[in-house]
Amino acid sequence: DSGVTQTPKHLITATGQRVTLRCSPRSGDLSVYWYQQSLDQGLQFLIQYYNGEERAKGNILERFSAQQFPDLHSELNLSSLELGDSALYFCASSDPTNRAFFGQGTRLTVV
């Protein structure tokens, strides 16, 4: 168990809908990362938050947004969903040495 908790584990939704993925980092970790894993793109970095503030952005679409709350949990919001958004979405938190600890992921299926 990495100590990072993601909910839900599975999500099936229709195109055009909006979903929210939730992540609780390891106790004491201030940094949260979101990654998307698909078969053709591998593990793609989306966005990082550090102690409530956005720190870095990767290949995140404008339809996607995230935030980190004062209790350090984070949410990833995906809107106007398309079939191509179907993927595994991982959250990770890191310690000061940048060792990233991953949650079990949310498998999103858009139908």
Added chain:
Amino acid sequence: GEDVEQSLFLSVREGDSSVINCTYTDSSSTYLYWYKQEPGAGLQLLTYIFSNMDMKQDQRLTVLLNKKDKHLSLRIADTQTGDSAIYFCAESKTGGSYIPTFGRGTSLIVHP
């Protein structure tokens, strides 16, 4: 080219040693990591090495780092069927904003 490169597949027989290779481009990388992903699961941190080290051993796992060639390898001794998974190499630097960069992963298939 990509920042972190790995071969996509490796097939070995049970009981043999597996060697998974990785090359990276950032010479200022401070930490290099190996992660394991089993089907349907998240990435599990297996081991990591500081860039000022050449080798790290942890039970059946041996990590070798050639900093000059920017080459990292993971050797799994006495490979078991339970070692079948995707292995990701990653690199990062210290600091709050540096993003761990991952390779595309090597699928290790262990045959009985």
